[in-house]
Amino acid sequence: MSWVQAASSTPGAADEEDVFDEEADESLLVQREWRNHMQRRIKEGYRDGLDAGKAVTLQQGFNQGYKEGAEVIINYGQLRGTLSALLSWCHLHDNSSTLISEINSLLDAVGQCEEYVLKHLKSITSQPHVVDLLDSIEDMDLCHVVPDEKKIDETKDERLCENNAELNKNCGKSPSGKDCSYLERCTTQEHSHSENPNLAWILEQTASLVKQLGISIDVLQHLKQL
Amino acid sequence: KKGLKRPKKNKVTGLPKHLPGFTRCLASSIRFHGEGYQEGYEDGSSLGRIEGRQHGALRGAKIGSEIGCYQGFAFAWKHLLHSDASERDRKRKVLESLMGMIEKFPYDDPAYDKLHEDLDRIRGKFRQLCSLLNVQPDFKMSAEGSGLSF
Numbered sequence: 294m295s296w297v298q299a300a301s302s303t304p305g306a307a308d309e310e311d312v313f314d315e316e317a318d319e320s321l322l323v324q325r326e327w328r329n330h331m332q333r334r335i336k337e338g339y340r341d342g343l344d345a346g347k348a349v350t351l352q353q354g355f356n357q358g359y360k361e362g363a364e365v366i367i368n369y370g371q372l373r374g375t376l377s378a379l380l381s382w383c384h385l386h387d388n389s390s391t392l393i394s395e396i397n398s399l400l401d402a403v404g405q406c407e408e409y410v411l412k413h414l415k416s417i418t419s420q421p422h423v424v425d426l427l428d429s430i431e432d433m434d435l436c437h438v439v440p441d442e443k444k445i446d447e448t449k450d451e452r453l454c455e456n457n458a459e460l461n462k463n464c465g466k467s468p469s470g471k472d473c474s475y476l477e478r479c480t481t482q483e484h485s486h487s488e489n490p491n492l493a494w495i496l497e498q499t500a501s502l503v504k505q506l507g508i509s510i511d512v513l514q515h516l517k518q519l
Numbered sequence: 520k521k522g523l524k525r526p527k528k529n530k531v532t533g534l535p536k537h538l539p540g541f542t543r544c545l546a547s548s549i550r551f552h553g554e555g556y557q558e559g560y561e562d563g564s565s566l567g568r569i570e571g572r573q574h575g576a577l578r579g580a581k582i583g584s585e586i587g588c589y590q591g592f593a594f595a596w597k598h599l600l601h602s603d604a605s606e607r608d609r610k611r612k613v614l615e616s617l618m619g620m621i622e623k624f625p626y627d628d629p630a631y632d633k634l635h636e637d638l639d640r641i642r643g644k645f646r647q648l649c650s651l652l653n654v655q656p657d658f659k660m661s662a663e664g665s666g667l668s669f
Binding site (some may be wrong): 319327330331334335336337338339340341342343344345346347348349350351354355356357358359360361362363364365366367368369370371372373374375376377378379380381382383385407411414415476478502505509512513514515516 | 525546551554555559571572575578586590592627630655
């Protein structure tokens with residue numbers, strides 16, 4: 294490249310841009326283009342990497358979450374099934390409508406607890422990571438990626454808000470004072486995972502119901518693990 | 520003037536062709552892409568796990584809730600039948616059958632190859648039990664927004 298040698302022999306032509314007389318402006322343009330090009334390359338690379346990384350762990354995450362979801366909810370399902378059995382027993386034996394409506398209320402309570410537990414589970418799986426990601430992504434100044442993470446954060450917040458609104462709404466239109474108490478317990482129970490004071494209350498009520506029906510308490514034996 | 524031509528630009532990369540160290544430029548381009556890729560891969564791995572976990576949790580809970588319901592129902596009725604002496608043999612048989620099927624079912628394994636098959640068999644057995652008991656069970660699954668309804 295003979296012109297390079299020629300360039301370096303020119304006085305004051307230490308930089309590449311001085312080689313071309315009439316192109317001082319264009320070389321700045323070239324520099325800028327080069328910078329933009331490199332930034333684009335980083336962004337493209339990030340996008341490609343993001344997709345690739347996701348594809349690898351999506352299934353693993355799914356399997357993990359599946360197990361977590363099933364295990365956390367099964368006891369509630371068993372309780373619900375038990376209450377449903379008691380309800381059908383009552384219908385068969387023409388029991389009083391007060392007992393029947395009590396069972397229905399407890400069934401609703403279990404349902405709401407399940408919803409709450411699920412929402413709590415969702416927020417737990419997303420919380421520790423999103424904040425870190427947001428920080429590192431903001432550092433990289435890649436605008437198009439941020440909305441996705443923000444969306445996860447927002448939906449998590451939405452769900453928590455929804456949850457509170459739902460519970461408050463239901464508390465409002467519940468027929469009896471009793472209904473409010475377990476809903477109140479739902480709202481106050483923020484971080485229960487192993488402990489379920491709310492569930493304990495439902496179990497208590499179920500036990501007293503069983504007594505009232507004149508059924509042996511053994512019918513609830515399988516729920517001992519709750 | 521040294522009689523130098525304005526350098527032509529590469530049509531693909533947009534980079535001046537005859538700039539010294541063009542190879543270096545190309546290498547840089549690849550390198551920057553690679554660095555972005557690595558960062559993206561790490562972030563994508565975390566994101567994928569989170570997303571996967573959330574979807575998995577919902578799906579697993581759906582199955583777990585349904586199976587739990589059948590199981591609780593069956594256990595309770597086992598005791599209810601115990602106290603009711605009349606005509607319980609056939610009912611007991613179906614009950615025990617249902618409970619056995621549920622016991623064997625790996626409700627927390629999403630990769631279980633007979634998942635849907637077994638789930639359908641359990642559902643069928645449950646329906647059989649209900650008609651024998653002459654009940655129409657109401658599990659009270661809330662309709663709005665519940666991911667758990669079956």
